[in-house]
Amino acid sequence: MATEIPQTPLRAASVTQFKEHVDPEEHERVITISDLNVYYGDFHAVAGVDIDIPENRITAFIGPSGCGKSTVLRCINRMNDLVPTARVEGSITYHGTEINSPKVDPVEVRRRIGMVFQKPNPFPKSIYENVAWGARINGYRGDIDEHVERTLRQAALWDEVKDKLKDSGMALSGGQQQRLCIARALATEPDVILLDEPASALDPISTLKIEELLRELQQNYTIVIVTHNMQQASRVSDRTVFFSLNERRQGVLVECGPTTKIFTNPEDRRTEAYITGRFG
């Protein structure tokens, strides 16, 4: 599809610079979603979604409210199991293994695929316990103190809380609480982290801190983030997936591609309409 761009010396330089963002095909696909359909009771909420999530990259799910992006996210770590009326059909593979198979224990899935929620919800326990509990119940064998410190450092929170590990997690500010929730997710040493609108309840400065943190984490973790903030998606992600509603009010995948392409020259008219704010 790309035309032959004449190779003048100057142009060659600028093309290489963008290659990183333009082609994550080189990266291994950690999660592959095929023909995903989700029903709540009789209501067909999400229809026929196919997505590849590349390793160690940040993938953003964007789209208007109610178009299924959070639903799809929650399928990845089987959180929809907790909703009695939810029914999931289709395939989601994680490193090649089918997650939805009855042979797979959702507890193990959630240990390896962590989640951070929209409203910061640290446990009503001490900061230390917030991080340590997850590791402990999953059978962490090493030195817990060291593990807690390491995890809090990864979440860019250690310096702010190292003197008050015994204080309640609820006493932190909103942005700090959310970073604590990120640390809690990191505590079980997952390789994928899912974030459902993690900064929507935070002020702009905390939001930027979270985004910077995600950029640091991306080197070692695969990250999927649902956001309704388009600027955030364009700032933070390598790959963007745009969801919308079809005529039957079902959530569908409209377009999926490198972030720079989606935001400068999307293929689908609906994507363009949403991104330029003309719709949704």
Add this chain to the structure above:
Amino acid sequence: MTMRAAYTSQIQELMDVVVAMASMVDKAIARSIEALRTQNVQLAQQVRKDDQLINDRRWAAEEQAITVIATQAPMAGDLRRIAACMQLYTDLERMGDHASGTAKIVIETADEDLLKPLVDIPRMAEIAREMLGDAVTAFIEQDEDAAWKVAARDEEIDKLYEQIYRELLTYMMADPATINRATHLLWAAHNVERLGDRVTNICERTVFTITGRFEEMDGLPQRAVSQDSSANGTSG
């Protein structure tokens, strides 16, 4: 439902400025060539003075575009359009400078007789003005085919320039006393030839706005204009 009506009209304004500047430039070209043809110093001075207006317009428009970017966070097609407008302001302003350069030549050679009655240079300028009008129309109407057609005409200007060059060279070789005047005419012709190249830039920007891809239109292997354009991308 008119979503972002204010934003849409802001972008429209930026595109209107392109049309306004193009007509200022068109007038400058016409007058500068007329001044050259009739050795009208007063007209030439008017052209030079009016060039300042073009420059001012360019800076004001750029500022306006930057404001829209800062306040509206444009994306995708809108972003390409605004970026193209900014580049067009520069291209048009440079075209105005070329016309002004020709006017300067008129003023400097005022006391010399014309080497010969000017035919080819005015014709070149005529083509350039037509190209400018068509290119700006293609940009405003987002017509990819029209942009390619306009770019193809640059070849006519290049051929005419070569012709003028050979002719003037002949004059200079035959009679060294004419070198001064011939050189001045060559500069004037060069200014007009550059106008053609600038208009080609405008066509490239137009295609970029529509397809999101930058394709060289430098007169060498051109895309066949009759090809179905839908194969190469959707409109913005």
Add this chain to the structure above:
Amino acid sequence: MSLTTNLGTAAGSVRRHTWRPRIANRNRRARVLSFVFMLAAVSAVLLLALLLGVLLLRGWDWIRLDLFTEQYSRNAEDAGLQAAILGSILLVAVSGVMAFIIGVGTALFMEEYAPKGRITDVLQTNISNLAGVPSVVYGLLGLALFVEMLNLGRVLLAGALTMGLLILPIVIIASQEAIRNVPLGLRQAAFGVGATRWQVIHHHVLPAAMPGILTGTILAISRAIGETAPLIVVGASAVVFANPDSFFDQYTAMPMQIYQWAKQPQEEFTQLAAAAIIVLMVILLTMNGLAIYLRERLGKDRW
């Protein structure tokens, strides 16, 4: 009416509709109603004060150490409450523990484990209805089940088990409410970290719900302490001469004793009854106070 108020007319052409604010009228009506509501509250308090006053008047003289050390006697001077107090305490302790364990378990089942559907609806309706069943009926149930079928006889254990059944629905409903109030976000967060359902319940849901559960249990126990009818039916004695030796001994409870004394013709016994009621009320108030204290204390630490 005109629009003019103390604030003057609205600026020029903005005003479009006419208004009739009648502010003075509305304020007056509001004041009258506040007064009426205050009267209602005051009368309730007054009645309570009246009751307390009468009690204190009647029984004050009889509140002395003997009340707690002596046992049953024909003679008012020698009569005391010890067996009754002990009986009440034991009854309430056993029934409380029983209701707590079974009640919390049921609540957990209903809220956390059972799939929502016809079955849970039926169960829920039944539990709610059971809470409203007159306590005498529980006495009959206890009589049939514990005293006769299980052949325990008219002993302390039978009474305790019966009271346990009585307060069970209250504990269940209060526990369900407390468990339901645990925010969804907490559960999701715990599951999200890869915990099993029991781990989530054990480490997060139960601790968070515990203040509510405890409050409910204590209130249920307060109710149990004051119930007389079921105890009569299930065979608490009106007259015991000594403290019960074991759970398989005959027993009495404070309400029984109060009833017994109040029945006596002598004036002194009526006053003794009043004194006993005062003791009972003190215990009740203490328990309620404890419930409030616990709720405050544990509630603050949580959220």
